[in-house]
Amino acid sequence: AAAPAEAAPVPLAERIAGALWGLHVGDALAMPAHWYYGGYRQVEQHYGRITGYVKPKELLQGSIMALSNTGGAGRGGYDGDIIGSVIAHGKKPYWARGRSYHYHCTLDKGENTVEADLVRVCYRGIVDDEGRFSADALRQRYVDFMTTPDTHNDCYINTSHRMFFQNRMKGVPLDNCPDNDNHNVDTTDGLTMLIL
Structure with missing residues (x-):
């Protein structure tokens, strides 16, 4: 049968749902290859060809997470407890100096990174607020999500x-x-x- 001359219109709600599903599926598929600087060959060495959800390796040579500041911005010391006590509860050992953990080594195959989880926090908030967006409400949901243990499993x-x-x-x-x-x-x- 011949293809239709025009695609059937898709309702806005279905397009939004499809985009959000795509975001979460894409994030989970890409997560094991996050921060691989050696291109697809490096990814293939660790995982073969990624054609489905894959659990990330525990260690990633060249990972700079151990150089990152556990108490604030960028690279820095391991003394701060923002990571481990305030957010990313229990995950500070993965930031230890002299180690080379994969940025998402605590995630299982198919799990989302904290960034995709935060997108979910945002759109669920909009739904809960009957379609209204409030920056103040989002900030509070963000703080609640990030500071509550076990809301996500990401260590980076x-x-x-x-x-x-x-x-x-x-x-x-x-x-x-x-x-x-x-x-x-x-x-x-x-x-x-921008959002926060």
Whole structure:
């Protein structure tokens, strides 16, 4: 049979649902290959060809998570407890100096990263608020999600989140907690910063 001249219109709700499913599926599929700088050959060496959900390797040579600041922005010390106590509860050992853990080694195959989980927090909040968006409500949901143990299983938390909670621990009002280290946040966390 010949293809129709025009595609049948798809209702907006179905397009949105499809986009969100795609976001979560894509995140889970890509998660094991996150931060592989050697291209597809490096990924194939570790996993073969990824054609479905895969659990990430525990270790990743060249991982810089052990150089990252557990108390705030970018690279830095292991003394801070933002990671492990305030957010990413129990995950600080994966940031230990001298180790080379995969950024998502605590995730199982098919699990989403914390970033995709936060998208879910956002759209569930909009649904719960009957289609209304409130930046204040989102910030509170974000804080509740990130500071409640076992809401996610990811061990890597990017700079923008670490900076936000560092500011929160200093008593900064939530709407002033988003920050910018003029390096990581400028390039990777623009959407997160805009929303929060």
